[in-house]
Amino acid sequence: MAMMPHADPAGPGTVIPEAPPAVSAAGQIQAKPRSMFRRGWEVFAENKLALAGLGFVIFVVLFCFVGPHIYSTPQATVQTQDYLCHPSGAHLLGCDELGYDIVGRLMVGGQNDIEVGLAAAFIACLFGSIYGAVSGFIGGTVDAFMMRIVDAILSIPFVFVLVVLARLFHPGTVELIGLIAVTYWPAPARLVRGETLTLRTREYVAAVKVAGGRNSRAVLRHVMPNAVGTIIVQATFAVADSIVILSSLGFLGFGIQLPSTDWGSMLSSGLNFIQQGGYWWLIYPAGLLIIATVVSFNFIGDALRDAFETRLQRR
Protein backbone atom coordinates (compact mmCIF):
# COMPACT_ATOMS: atom_id res chain seq x y z
CA MET A 1 0.00 0.00 0.00
CA ALA A 2 1.39 3.33 -1.05
CA MET A 3 0.74 5.11 2.17
CA MET A 4 4.29 5.45 3.30
CA PRO A 5 5.93 8.64 2.15
CA HIS A 6 8.04 7.40 -0.71
CA ALA A 7 11.41 6.73 0.73
CA ASP A 8 13.89 6.33 -2.07
CA PRO A 9 14.32 2.55 -2.12
CA ALA A 10 17.86 3.05 -3.32
CA GLY A 11 18.65 4.51 0.08
CA PRO A 12 20.98 7.28 1.12
CA GLY A 13 23.95 5.48 -0.43
CA THR A 14 22.97 6.35 -3.98
CA VAL A 15 25.11 9.02 -5.51
CA ILE A 16 23.25 11.21 -7.94
CA PRO A 17 25.74 12.18 -10.60
CA GLU A 18 26.36 15.86 -10.46
CA ALA A 19 26.14 18.13 -13.42
CA PRO A 20 29.40 19.43 -14.75
CA PRO A 21 29.80 22.83 -13.14
CA ALA A 22 30.19 24.91 -16.25
CA VAL A 23 29.10 24.63 -19.84
CA SER A 24 31.23 26.29 -22.50
CA ALA A 25 29.69 29.13 -24.47
CA ALA A 26 29.81 27.09 -27.65
CA GLY A 27 28.12 24.17 -25.91
CA GLN A 28 25.33 26.42 -24.73
CA ILE A 29 24.60 27.59 -28.23
CA GLN A 30 24.59 24.08 -29.60
CA ALA A 31 22.48 22.53 -26.86
CA LYS A 32 19.23 24.47 -26.81
CA PRO A 33 17.48 24.47 -23.43
CA ARG A 34 14.65 22.25 -24.59
CA SER A 35 17.01 19.52 -25.66
CA MET A 36 17.57 18.44 -22.11
CA PHE A 37 13.87 17.92 -21.76
CA ARG A 38 13.90 16.02 -25.03
CA ARG A 39 16.63 13.75 -23.66
CA GLY A 40 14.58 13.30 -20.51
CA TRP A 41 11.59 12.36 -22.66
CA GLU A 42 13.70 9.87 -24.60
CA VAL A 43 14.68 8.12 -21.36
CA PHE A 44 11.07 8.25 -20.20
CA ALA A 45 9.82 6.83 -23.50
CA GLU A 46 12.26 3.92 -23.32
CA ASN A 47 10.35 2.77 -20.24
CA LYS A 48 7.42 0.77 -21.65
CA LEU A 49 5.70 0.50 -18.26
CA ALA A 50 5.75 4.27 -17.88
CA LEU A 51 4.26 4.74 -21.35
CA ALA A 52 1.55 2.22 -20.51
CA GLY A 53 0.93 4.10 -17.26
CA LEU A 54 0.72 7.43 -19.06
CA GLY A 55 -1.66 5.90 -21.60
CA PHE A 56 -3.87 4.51 -18.85
CA VAL A 57 -3.99 7.82 -16.98
CA ILE A 58 -5.06 9.58 -20.19
CA PHE A 59 -7.69 6.89 -20.71
CA VAL A 60 -9.04 7.31 -17.16
CA VAL A 61 -9.22 11.09 -17.49
CA LEU A 62 -11.12 10.79 -20.79
CA PHE A 63 -13.37 8.08 -19.32
CA CYS A 64 -14.29 10.19 -16.30
CA PHE A 65 -14.64 13.62 -17.86
CA VAL A 66 -15.71 12.90 -21.46
CA GLY A 67 -17.43 9.59 -20.71
CA PRO A 68 -20.59 11.03 -19.13
CA HIS A 69 -21.33 12.90 -22.36
CA ILE A 70 -21.32 9.62 -24.31
CA TYR A 71 -22.67 7.15 -21.74
CA SER A 72 -25.20 9.27 -19.93
CA THR A 73 -26.87 7.92 -16.79
CA PRO A 74 -28.92 9.56 -14.04
CA GLN A 75 -26.48 10.17 -11.18
CA ALA A 76 -28.32 12.77 -9.12
CA THR A 77 -31.28 10.81 -7.79
CA VAL A 78 -31.84 7.31 -6.46
CA GLN A 79 -33.33 4.84 -9.00
CA THR A 80 -35.10 2.36 -6.71
CA GLN A 81 -36.40 0.22 -9.59
CA ASP A 82 -32.79 -0.62 -10.52
CA TYR A 83 -31.86 -1.91 -7.03
CA LEU A 84 -28.71 -4.06 -7.44
CA CYS A 85 -29.66 -4.90 -11.05
CA HIS A 86 -27.39 -7.33 -12.86
CA PRO A 87 -25.14 -6.24 -15.73
CA SER A 88 -27.14 -6.01 -18.94
CA GLY A 89 -27.36 -4.01 -22.15
CA ALA A 90 -29.01 -1.15 -20.27
CA HIS A 91 -26.51 -1.19 -17.40
CA LEU A 92 -23.14 -2.48 -18.62
CA LEU A 93 -21.82 -3.20 -15.12
CA GLY A 94 -25.10 -3.41 -13.24
CA CYS A 95 -26.26 -1.10 -10.47
CA ASP A 96 -25.57 -0.55 -6.79
CA GLU A 97 -28.03 -0.71 -3.90
CA LEU A 98 -29.33 2.78 -4.66
CA GLY A 99 -29.92 1.91 -8.30
CA TYR A 100 -27.06 4.00 -9.63
CA ASP A 101 -25.51 2.65 -12.82
CA ILE A 102 -22.00 1.40 -11.91
CA VAL A 103 -20.28 2.64 -15.07
CA GLY A 104 -21.73 6.12 -14.56
CA ARG A 105 -20.84 5.90 -10.88
CA LEU A 106 -17.23 5.07 -11.78
CA MET A 107 -17.13 8.22 -13.93
CA VAL A 108 -18.51 10.46 -11.19
CA GLY A 109 -16.28 8.87 -8.55
CA GLY A 110 -13.27 9.05 -10.84
CA GLN A 111 -13.79 12.77 -11.40
CA ASN A 112 -13.58 13.30 -7.64
CA ASP A 113 -10.63 10.94 -7.22
CA ILE A 114 -8.64 12.61 -9.98
CA GLU A 115 -9.52 16.16 -8.91
CA VAL A 116 -8.73 15.50 -5.26
CA GLY A 117 -5.59 13.52 -6.13
CA LEU A 118 -4.15 16.19 -8.40
CA ALA A 119 -5.13 19.17 -6.26
CA ALA A 120 -4.00 17.66 -2.95
CA ALA A 121 -0.69 16.55 -4.47
CA PHE A 122 -0.14 20.01 -5.99
CA ILE A 123 -0.86 21.91 -2.77
CA ALA A 124 1.10 19.49 -0.57
CA CYS A 125 4.13 19.54 -2.85
CA LEU A 126 4.06 23.30 -3.39
CA PHE A 127 3.83 24.10 0.31
CA GLY A 128 6.13 21.25 1.34
CA SER A 129 8.79 22.26 -1.20
CA ILE A 130 8.83 25.88 -0.08
CA TYR A 131 8.89 24.83 3.57
CA GLY A 132 11.72 22.37 2.98
CA ALA A 133 13.74 24.79 0.85
CA VAL A 134 13.40 27.60 3.41
CA SER A 135 14.29 25.28 6.28
CA GLY A 136 17.33 23.84 4.54
CA PHE A 137 18.46 27.25 3.26
CA ILE A 138 18.32 28.98 6.64
CA GLY A 139 19.82 26.03 8.50
CA GLY A 140 20.86 26.05 12.15
CA THR A 141 18.32 26.25 14.96
CA VAL A 142 15.47 27.35 12.69
CA ASP A 143 16.05 24.33 10.47
CA ALA A 144 16.16 22.00 13.49
CA PHE A 145 12.91 23.48 14.82
CA MET A 146 11.12 23.31 11.47
CA MET A 147 12.25 19.75 10.85
CA ARG A 148 11.09 18.55 14.28
CA ILE A 149 7.60 19.73 13.32
CA VAL A 150 7.90 17.65 10.17
CA ASP A 151 9.10 14.66 12.22
CA ALA A 152 6.17 15.11 14.57
CA ILE A 153 3.57 15.10 11.80
CA LEU A 154 5.24 12.20 10.01
CA SER A 155 5.14 10.04 13.13
CA ILE A 156 1.39 10.45 13.66
CA PRO A 157 -0.40 7.62 11.84
CA PHE A 158 -2.15 10.01 9.50
CA VAL A 159 -5.12 7.73 8.81
CA PHE A 160 -6.19 8.42 12.38
CA VAL A 161 -5.80 12.17 11.95
CA LEU A 162 -7.71 12.13 8.67
CA VAL A 163 -10.53 10.09 10.14
CA VAL A 164 -10.78 12.51 13.06
CA LEU A 165 -10.78 15.53 10.76
CA ALA A 166 -13.17 13.98 8.27
CA ARG A 167 -15.50 12.98 11.10
CA LEU A 168 -15.45 16.43 12.67
CA PHE A 169 -15.85 18.57 9.58
CA HIS A 170 -18.06 16.48 7.25
CA PRO A 171 -15.92 17.49 4.33
CA GLY A 172 -16.79 18.15 0.72
CA THR A 173 -14.34 17.91 -2.17
CA VAL A 174 -12.53 21.14 -1.32
CA GLU A 175 -12.15 20.26 2.37
CA LEU A 176 -10.87 16.77 1.52
CA ILE A 177 -8.23 18.28 -0.74
CA GLY A 178 -7.13 20.49 2.14
CA LEU A 179 -7.17 17.67 4.70
CA ILE A 180 -5.06 15.34 2.54
CA ALA A 181 -2.61 18.15 1.72
CA VAL A 182 -2.29 19.04 5.42
CA THR A 183 -1.22 15.51 6.31
CA TYR A 184 0.93 14.93 3.21
CA TRP A 185 3.14 18.03 2.92
CA PRO A 186 5.88 16.87 5.36
CA ALA A 187 7.02 14.16 2.92
CA PRO A 188 8.03 16.56 0.10
CA ALA A 189 9.28 19.03 2.72
CA ARG A 190 11.81 16.55 4.03
CA LEU A 191 12.98 15.56 0.55
CA VAL A 192 13.41 19.10 -0.74
CA ARG A 193 15.17 20.14 2.45
CA GLY A 194 17.72 17.38 1.87
CA GLU A 195 18.21 18.57 -1.70
CA THR A 196 18.54 22.19 -0.56
CA LEU A 197 21.36 21.30 1.82
CA THR A 198 23.51 20.38 -1.17
CA LEU A 199 22.18 23.11 -3.48
CA ARG A 200 22.80 26.02 -1.13
CA THR A 201 26.57 25.50 -1.26
CA ARG A 202 26.65 25.90 -5.06
CA GLU A 203 28.37 28.88 -6.62
CA TYR A 204 25.28 30.26 -8.31
CA VAL A 205 23.50 30.52 -4.96
CA ALA A 206 26.48 32.28 -3.44
CA ALA A 207 26.48 34.56 -6.51
CA VAL A 208 22.95 35.74 -5.68
CA LYS A 209 24.19 36.99 -2.32
CA VAL A 210 27.22 38.64 -3.86
CA ALA A 211 24.99 40.36 -6.39
CA GLY A 212 22.87 41.72 -3.52
CA GLY A 213 19.85 39.45 -4.04
CA ARG A 214 17.65 38.68 -1.10
CA ASN A 215 17.39 35.22 0.46
CA SER A 216 13.82 34.84 -0.81
CA ARG A 217 15.15 35.31 -4.34
CA ALA A 218 17.87 32.71 -3.81
CA VAL A 219 15.31 30.20 -2.53
CA LEU A 220 12.53 30.82 -5.03
CA ARG A 221 14.54 31.53 -8.18
CA HIS A 222 17.64 29.40 -7.73
CA VAL A 223 17.29 26.63 -5.15
CA MET A 224 13.76 25.50 -5.97
CA PRO A 225 14.09 25.47 -9.77
CA ASN A 226 17.14 23.24 -9.38
CA ALA A 227 15.22 20.88 -7.11
CA VAL A 228 12.37 20.73 -9.61
CA GLY A 229 13.17 17.15 -10.65
CA THR A 230 12.84 15.89 -7.09
CA ILE A 231 9.65 17.91 -6.64
CA ILE A 232 7.96 16.67 -9.82
CA VAL A 233 8.82 13.03 -9.10
CA GLN A 234 7.50 13.40 -5.57
CA ALA A 235 4.36 15.10 -6.87
CA THR A 236 3.65 12.16 -9.17
CA PHE A 237 3.87 9.73 -6.27
CA ALA A 238 1.78 12.16 -4.21
CA VAL A 239 -1.08 11.91 -6.72
CA ALA A 240 -1.04 8.12 -6.37
CA ASP A 241 -0.90 8.35 -2.58
CA SER A 242 -3.68 10.94 -2.42
CA ILE A 243 -5.97 8.70 -4.47
CA VAL A 244 -5.25 5.80 -2.08
CA ILE A 245 -5.90 8.06 0.92
CA LEU A 246 -9.18 9.37 -0.49
CA SER A 247 -10.28 5.82 -1.34
CA SER A 248 -9.40 4.64 2.16
CA LEU A 249 -11.39 7.46 3.74
CA GLY A 250 -14.28 6.74 1.39
CA PHE A 251 -14.21 3.08 2.29
CA LEU A 252 -14.61 3.94 5.98
CA GLY A 253 -17.52 6.22 5.07
CA PHE A 254 -15.72 9.52 5.48
CA GLY A 255 -15.18 10.31 1.79
CA ILE A 256 -17.23 12.23 -0.76
CA GLN A 257 -20.85 12.15 0.39
CA LEU A 258 -23.98 11.27 -1.58
CA PRO A 259 -25.25 11.96 -4.17
CA SER A 260 -21.67 12.25 -5.40
CA THR A 261 -19.13 9.53 -4.66
CA ASP A 262 -15.55 8.32 -5.01
CA TRP A 263 -14.12 4.89 -5.83
CA GLY A 264 -13.46 4.05 -2.17
CA SER A 265 -17.00 4.95 -1.12
CA MET A 266 -18.30 2.68 -3.89
CA LEU A 267 -16.33 -0.19 -2.37
CA SER A 268 -17.79 0.39 1.06
CA SER A 269 -21.23 -0.52 -0.28
CA GLY A 270 -19.55 -3.56 -1.82
CA LEU A 271 -18.51 -4.64 1.68
CA ASN A 272 -22.12 -4.47 2.85
CA PHE A 273 -23.23 -6.99 0.23
CA ILE A 274 -20.17 -9.22 0.08
CA GLN A 275 -21.62 -11.74 2.54
CA GLN A 276 -24.56 -12.45 0.22
CA GLY A 277 -22.15 -13.32 -2.58
CA GLY A 278 -22.54 -12.84 -6.32
CA TYR A 279 -22.44 -9.04 -6.49
CA TRP A 280 -19.01 -8.96 -8.11
CA TRP A 281 -19.75 -5.71 -9.95
CA LEU A 282 -19.86 -3.87 -6.63
CA ILE A 283 -16.24 -4.82 -5.91
CA TYR A 284 -14.08 -5.46 -8.96
CA PRO A 285 -14.65 -2.41 -11.24
CA ALA A 286 -13.96 0.25 -8.61
CA GLY A 287 -11.17 -1.70 -6.93
CA LEU A 288 -9.32 -2.51 -10.13
CA LEU A 289 -9.64 1.10 -11.31
CA ILE A 290 -8.04 2.33 -8.07
CA ILE A 291 -5.15 -0.13 -8.36
CA ALA A 292 -4.56 0.49 -12.08
CA THR A 293 -4.61 4.27 -11.65
CA VAL A 294 -2.32 4.21 -8.62
CA VAL A 295 0.12 1.77 -10.24
CA SER A 296 0.14 3.91 -13.41
CA PHE A 297 1.12 7.04 -11.47
CA ASN A 298 3.83 5.04 -9.67
CA PHE A 299 5.22 3.80 -13.02
CA ILE A 300 5.26 7.37 -14.33
CA GLY A 301 7.01 8.57 -11.18
CA ASP A 302 9.70 5.89 -11.40
CA ALA A 303 10.40 6.70 -15.05
CA LEU A 304 10.48 10.44 -14.32
CA ARG A 305 13.07 9.84 -11.64
CA ASP A 306 15.24 7.99 -14.16
CA ALA A 307 14.64 10.70 -16.75
CA PHE A 308 15.65 13.55 -14.44
CA GLU A 309 18.75 11.72 -13.25
CA THR A 310 19.83 11.01 -16.81
CA ARG A 311 19.16 14.58 -17.79
CA LEU A 312 21.58 15.72 -15.12
CA GLN A 313 24.08 13.09 -16.19
CA ARG A 314 24.25 14.00 -19.84
CA ARG A 315 23.82 17.75 -19.72
Added chain:
Amino acid sequence: MQVAARSGVDAVTGYLIRRLLQTVVVTVFVTIIVFGLLHAIPGGEVRAILGVRASPLEIRNFSREWGFDQPVYVQYGKWLWQLLHGNFGYDLKFNAPVSTLMWAPLLRTVVLAFIGTGVGLLIGIPLGVFQAVRRYSVVDNVVTGISFIGYGSPTFFVALLLVQWFAIDAHIFPAFAPSATSLAGILADPVALILPVATYAFVAFALWSRYMRSSVMDNIVQDYVRTARSKGASERRVLWGHIFRNSLISIVTLLGLSLPVVIGGSIFIEFVFNYPGMGLLFYNAAINTDVQLMLAITVLSTLITILGNLLADIGYAVLDPRVRYT
Protein backbone atom coordinates in the same frame (compact mmCIF):
# COMPACT_ATOMS: atom_id res chain seq x y z
CA MET B 1 43.41 0.70 20.41
CA GLN B 2 41.83 1.50 23.73
CA VAL B 3 41.59 5.17 22.85
CA ALA B 4 39.91 4.42 19.55
CA ALA B 5 37.38 2.15 21.24
CA ARG B 6 36.58 4.79 23.85
CA SER B 7 36.08 7.58 21.38
CA GLY B 8 33.78 5.24 19.45
CA VAL B 9 31.66 4.70 22.53
CA ASP B 10 31.59 8.44 23.24
CA ALA B 11 30.45 9.11 19.71
CA VAL B 12 27.61 6.66 20.14
CA THR B 13 26.61 8.22 23.46
CA GLY B 14 26.69 11.71 21.98
CA TYR B 15 24.60 10.59 19.05
CA LEU B 16 22.10 8.88 21.35
CA ILE B 17 21.78 11.96 23.58
CA ARG B 18 21.14 14.19 20.57
CA ARG B 19 18.65 11.69 19.19
CA LEU B 20 16.87 11.42 22.57
CA LEU B 21 16.55 15.20 22.83
CA GLN B 22 15.07 15.31 19.34
CA THR B 23 12.61 12.61 20.36
CA VAL B 24 11.48 14.63 23.38
CA VAL B 25 10.91 17.73 21.23
CA VAL B 26 9.01 15.71 18.62
CA THR B 27 6.85 14.15 21.32
CA VAL B 28 5.93 17.56 22.73
CA PHE B 29 5.01 18.80 19.24
CA VAL B 30 2.92 15.70 18.65
CA THR B 31 0.91 16.20 21.83
CA ILE B 32 0.30 19.86 20.95
CA ILE B 33 -0.80 19.02 17.40
CA VAL B 34 -3.09 16.14 18.35
CA PHE B 35 -4.58 17.91 21.37
CA GLY B 36 -5.16 21.09 19.39
CA LEU B 37 -6.74 19.13 16.55
CA LEU B 38 -9.24 17.35 18.75
CA HIS B 39 -10.22 20.53 20.52
CA ALA B 40 -11.16 22.19 17.28
CA ILE B 41 -14.43 20.25 17.26
CA PRO B 42 -17.33 22.36 16.03
CA GLY B 43 -19.56 22.99 19.03
CA GLY B 44 -16.96 21.72 21.48
CA GLU B 45 -16.28 18.46 23.22
CA VAL B 46 -19.02 18.94 25.80
CA ARG B 47 -21.71 19.08 23.14
CA ALA B 48 -20.20 15.95 21.59
CA ILE B 49 -20.67 14.18 24.93
CA LEU B 50 -24.05 15.55 25.99
CA GLY B 51 -25.61 15.56 22.53
CA VAL B 52 -27.28 18.27 20.48
CA ARG B 53 -30.32 18.56 22.74
CA ALA B 54 -28.43 19.54 25.91
CA SER B 55 -29.59 22.83 27.41
CA PRO B 56 -27.13 25.72 27.92
CA LEU B 57 -27.38 25.25 31.69
CA GLU B 58 -26.51 21.57 31.49
CA ILE B 59 -23.56 22.40 29.28
CA ARG B 60 -22.33 25.07 31.69
CA ASN B 61 -22.60 22.84 34.75
CA PHE B 62 -20.97 19.92 33.00
CA SER B 63 -18.15 22.11 31.71
CA ARG B 64 -17.45 23.47 35.18
CA GLU B 65 -17.54 20.03 36.76
CA TRP B 66 -15.07 18.47 34.29
CA GLY B 67 -12.90 21.52 33.69
CA PHE B 68 -13.98 22.21 30.11
CA ASP B 69 -14.58 25.89 30.92
CA GLN B 70 -10.86 26.51 31.41
CA PRO B 71 -8.58 27.92 28.72
CA VAL B 72 -7.26 25.39 26.22
CA TYR B 73 -3.67 25.69 27.42
CA VAL B 74 -4.72 24.90 31.00
CA GLN B 75 -6.63 21.86 29.80
CA TYR B 76 -3.60 20.85 27.72
CA GLY B 77 -1.28 21.25 30.71
CA LYS B 78 -3.50 19.11 32.91
CA TRP B 79 -3.86 16.47 30.22
CA LEU B 80 -0.10 16.38 29.57
CA TRP B 81 0.62 16.13 33.30
CA GLN B 82 -1.73 13.15 33.56
CA LEU B 83 -0.17 11.62 30.47
CA LEU B 84 3.28 11.85 32.02
CA HIS B 85 1.94 9.73 34.86
CA GLY B 86 0.61 7.14 32.43
CA ASN B 87 -2.96 8.36 32.77
CA PHE B 88 -4.69 8.64 29.40
CA GLY B 89 -7.69 10.47 30.82
CA TYR B 90 -11.25 9.56 31.67
CA ASP B 91 -13.71 8.53 29.00
CA LEU B 92 -16.99 10.29 29.67
CA LYS B 93 -18.88 8.30 27.02
CA PHE B 94 -18.02 4.88 28.45
CA ASN B 95 -17.70 6.32 31.98
CA ALA B 96 -14.41 4.50 32.49
CA PRO B 97 -10.71 5.34 32.47
CA VAL B 98 -9.45 5.36 28.88
CA SER B 99 -6.57 3.04 29.67
CA THR B 100 -8.88 0.22 30.78
CA LEU B 101 -10.69 0.52 27.45
CA MET B 102 -7.49 0.61 25.46
CA TRP B 103 -4.99 -1.94 26.70
CA ALA B 104 -6.75 -5.15 25.66
CA PRO B 105 -7.46 -3.94 22.07
CA LEU B 106 -3.91 -2.58 21.83
CA LEU B 107 -2.50 -5.98 22.76
CA ARG B 108 -4.74 -7.69 20.20
CA THR B 109 -3.65 -5.26 17.48
CA VAL B 110 0.02 -5.67 18.31
CA VAL B 111 -0.26 -9.47 18.19
CA LEU B 112 -2.06 -9.53 14.84
CA ALA B 113 0.11 -6.84 13.24
CA PHE B 114 3.27 -8.49 14.54
CA ILE B 115 2.37 -11.93 13.20
CA GLY B 116 1.15 -10.56 9.87
CA THR B 117 4.06 -8.20 9.25
CA GLY B 118 6.50 -10.88 10.44
CA VAL B 119 5.14 -13.36 7.91
CA GLY B 120 5.39 -10.70 5.20
CA LEU B 121 9.02 -9.95 6.11
CA LEU B 122 9.93 -13.64 6.19
CA ILE B 123 8.62 -13.99 2.64
CA GLY B 124 9.56 -10.58 1.25
CA ILE B 125 13.17 -10.25 2.39
CA PRO B 126 14.51 -13.58 1.05
CA LEU B 127 12.53 -13.01 -2.15
CA GLY B 128 14.08 -9.56 -2.51
CA VAL B 129 17.56 -11.06 -2.14
CA PHE B 130 16.73 -13.72 -4.71
CA GLN B 131 15.37 -11.07 -7.11
CA ALA B 132 18.51 -8.98 -6.82
CA VAL B 133 20.77 -11.96 -7.44
CA ARG B 134 18.70 -13.14 -10.43
CA ARG B 135 17.64 -9.73 -11.63
CA TYR B 136 15.61 -9.43 -14.84
CA SER B 137 14.91 -13.17 -14.70
CA VAL B 138 11.35 -14.41 -15.09
CA VAL B 139 10.93 -14.82 -11.33
CA ASP B 140 12.26 -11.30 -10.71
CA ASN B 141 9.86 -9.76 -13.23
CA VAL B 142 6.87 -11.69 -11.90
CA VAL B 143 7.60 -10.80 -8.27
CA THR B 144 8.25 -7.16 -9.22
CA GLY B 145 4.89 -7.08 -10.98
CA ILE B 146 3.08 -8.56 -7.98
CA SER B 147 4.79 -6.20 -5.55
CA PHE B 148 3.92 -3.20 -7.74
CA ILE B 149 0.27 -4.23 -7.67
CA GLY B 150 0.48 -4.85 -3.94
CA TYR B 151 2.10 -1.47 -3.45
CA GLY B 152 -0.69 0.24 -5.37
CA SER B 153 -3.53 -1.62 -3.67
CA PRO B 154 -5.24 0.03 -0.74
CA THR B 155 -5.09 -2.27 2.31
CA PHE B 156 -8.86 -2.45 2.56
CA PHE B 157 -9.18 -3.71 -1.02
CA VAL B 158 -6.66 -6.50 -0.39
CA ALA B 159 -8.74 -7.53 2.62
CA LEU B 160 -11.95 -7.28 0.60
CA LEU B 161 -10.57 -9.47 -2.22
CA LEU B 162 -9.29 -12.12 0.19
CA VAL B 163 -12.73 -12.30 1.80
CA GLN B 164 -14.41 -12.51 -1.61
CA TRP B 165 -12.10 -15.26 -2.90
CA PHE B 166 -11.34 -17.42 0.13
CA ALA B 167 -14.41 -16.93 2.31
CA ILE B 168 -17.33 -16.26 -0.04
CA ASP B 169 -16.38 -18.01 -3.30
CA ALA B 170 -14.29 -20.91 -1.99
CA HIS B 171 -15.48 -21.28 1.64
CA ILE B 172 -11.95 -22.15 2.76
CA PHE B 173 -11.46 -19.65 5.57
CA PRO B 174 -13.96 -17.72 7.70
CA ALA B 175 -14.69 -14.14 6.62
CA PHE B 176 -14.34 -12.82 10.16
CA ALA B 177 -11.47 -12.79 12.59
CA PRO B 178 -11.85 -14.77 15.83
CA SER B 179 -14.68 -13.32 17.88
CA ALA B 180 -13.16 -14.24 21.25
CA THR B 181 -12.05 -11.26 23.31
CA SER B 182 -9.24 -12.90 25.25
CA LEU B 183 -5.88 -13.25 23.57
CA ALA B 184 -5.77 -16.98 24.30
CA GLY B 185 -9.21 -17.37 22.73
CA ILE B 186 -8.06 -15.57 19.59
CA LEU B 187 -4.93 -17.64 19.22
CA ALA B 188 -6.98 -20.80 19.80
CA ASP B 189 -8.78 -20.14 16.49
CA PRO B 190 -5.87 -19.91 14.06
CA VAL B 191 -7.93 -20.67 10.94
CA ALA B 192 -9.94 -17.49 11.40
CA LEU B 193 -6.69 -15.55 11.76
CA ILE B 194 -5.38 -16.63 8.37
CA LEU B 195 -7.10 -14.00 6.20
CA PRO B 196 -6.25 -10.98 8.42
CA VAL B 197 -2.67 -12.22 8.75
CA ALA B 198 -2.50 -12.75 4.98
CA THR B 199 -3.63 -9.15 4.41
CA TYR B 200 -0.90 -7.73 6.65
CA ALA B 201 1.60 -10.13 5.11
CA PHE B 202 0.77 -9.25 1.51
CA VAL B 203 1.06 -5.52 2.14
CA ALA B 204 4.37 -6.03 3.98
CA PHE B 205 5.68 -8.41 1.33
CA ALA B 206 5.01 -5.92 -1.47
CA LEU B 207 6.95 -3.20 0.34
CA TRP B 208 9.87 -5.20 1.70
CA SER B 209 10.69 -7.36 -1.29
CA ARG B 210 11.03 -4.14 -3.27
CA TYR B 211 13.21 -2.39 -0.66
CA MET B 212 15.35 -5.48 -0.13
CA ARG B 213 15.86 -5.92 -3.87
CA SER B 214 17.24 -2.41 -4.32
CA SER B 215 19.23 -2.57 -1.10
CA VAL B 216 20.97 -5.78 -2.20
CA MET B 217 21.54 -4.35 -5.67
CA ASP B 218 23.24 -1.33 -4.09
CA ASN B 219 25.52 -3.56 -2.05
CA ILE B 220 26.31 -6.14 -4.70
CA VAL B 221 28.52 -3.68 -6.62
CA GLN B 222 30.45 -2.46 -3.57
CA ASP B 223 34.20 -2.94 -3.20
CA TYR B 224 33.91 -5.12 -0.10
CA VAL B 225 32.11 -7.75 -2.18
CA ARG B 226 35.03 -7.92 -4.61
CA THR B 227 37.40 -8.14 -1.63
CA ALA B 228 35.41 -10.99 -0.12
CA ARG B 229 35.43 -12.87 -3.41
CA SER B 230 39.12 -12.30 -4.01
CA LYS B 231 40.06 -13.65 -0.61
CA GLY B 232 38.35 -16.84 -1.68
CA ALA B 233 35.03 -16.73 0.19
CA SER B 234 32.38 -19.01 -1.28
CA GLU B 235 29.50 -17.39 -3.19
CA ARG B 236 27.15 -18.44 -0.41
CA ARG B 237 29.31 -16.76 2.19
CA VAL B 238 29.65 -13.61 0.09
CA LEU B 239 25.88 -13.39 -0.35
CA TRP B 240 24.65 -14.22 3.14
CA GLY B 241 27.68 -13.30 5.26
CA HIS B 242 28.51 -10.02 3.54
CA ILE B 243 25.90 -8.65 1.14
CA PHE B 244 22.81 -9.76 3.06
CA ARG B 245 24.00 -8.41 6.38
CA ASN B 246 24.96 -5.05 4.96
CA SER B 247 21.71 -4.80 3.03
CA LEU B 248 19.73 -5.29 6.23
CA ILE B 249 21.23 -2.11 7.72
CA SER B 250 19.21 0.28 5.58
CA ILE B 251 16.15 -1.93 6.02
CA VAL B 252 16.25 -1.32 9.80
CA THR B 253 15.57 2.40 9.41
CA LEU B 254 12.82 1.80 6.89
CA LEU B 255 11.21 -0.65 9.32
CA GLY B 256 11.00 2.14 11.88
CA LEU B 257 9.59 4.54 9.30
CA SER B 258 6.93 2.05 8.20
CA LEU B 259 5.38 1.81 11.67
CA PRO B 260 2.71 4.49 11.06
CA VAL B 261 1.68 2.56 7.94
CA VAL B 262 1.32 -0.70 9.85
CA ILE B 263 -0.59 0.97 12.69
CA GLY B 264 -2.75 2.95 10.27
CA GLY B 265 -3.42 -0.18 8.24
CA SER B 266 -4.83 -1.89 11.32
CA ILE B 267 -7.94 0.28 11.14
CA PHE B 268 -8.88 -1.13 7.71
CA ILE B 269 -7.98 -4.75 8.42
CA GLU B 270 -9.84 -4.74 11.72
CA PHE B 271 -12.79 -2.97 10.11
CA VAL B 272 -13.16 -5.56 7.34
CA PHE B 273 -12.56 -8.63 9.54
CA ASN B 274 -14.36 -7.20 12.57
CA TYR B 275 -11.34 -7.83 14.78
CA PRO B 276 -11.68 -6.13 18.20
CA GLY B 277 -8.33 -4.30 18.12
CA MET B 278 -7.27 -0.69 18.47
CA GLY B 279 -8.11 0.18 14.86
CA LEU B 280 -11.72 -0.89 15.25
CA LEU B 281 -11.89 0.81 18.65
CA PHE B 282 -10.70 4.00 16.98
CA TYR B 283 -13.23 3.69 14.17
CA ASN B 284 -16.05 3.33 16.69
CA ALA B 285 -14.69 6.23 18.74
CA ALA B 286 -14.72 8.37 15.58
CA ILE B 287 -18.31 7.36 14.80
CA ASN B 288 -19.35 8.25 18.37
CA THR B 289 -17.21 11.43 18.48
CA ASP B 290 -15.53 10.04 21.59
CA VAL B 291 -12.79 12.66 21.87
CA GLN B 292 -10.89 11.26 24.86
CA LEU B 293 -10.61 7.84 23.26
CA MET B 294 -9.55 9.22 19.85
CA LEU B 295 -7.00 11.44 21.56
CA ALA B 296 -5.59 8.58 23.62
CA ILE B 297 -5.34 6.14 20.70
CA THR B 298 -3.74 8.68 18.38
CA VAL B 299 -1.20 9.77 20.98
CA LEU B 300 -0.43 6.22 22.05
CA SER B 301 0.10 4.96 18.51
CA THR B 302 2.25 8.00 17.74
CA LEU B 303 4.35 7.34 20.83
CA ILE B 304 4.80 3.75 19.67
CA THR B 305 5.92 5.08 16.28
CA ILE B 306 8.38 7.53 17.81
CA LEU B 307 9.77 4.82 20.06
CA GLY B 308 10.06 2.47 17.08
CA ASN B 309 11.93 5.11 15.07
CA LEU B 310 14.24 5.77 18.00
CA LEU B 311 15.02 2.06 18.39
CA ALA B 312 15.59 1.76 14.65
CA ASP B 313 18.02 4.69 14.70
CA ILE B 314 19.86 3.30 17.72
CA GLY B 315 20.05 -0.04 15.96
CA TYR B 316 21.36 1.73 12.86
CA ALA B 317 24.03 3.57 14.86
CA VAL B 318 25.11 0.34 16.53
CA LEU B 319 25.17 -1.58 13.25
CA ASP B 320 26.76 1.07 11.07
CA PRO B 321 29.61 3.09 12.65
CA ARG B 322 29.50 5.67 9.82
CA VAL B 323 26.20 7.09 11.07
CA ARG B 324 27.61 8.35 14.37
CA TYR B 325 29.73 10.98 12.76
CA THR B 326 27.13 12.61 10.58
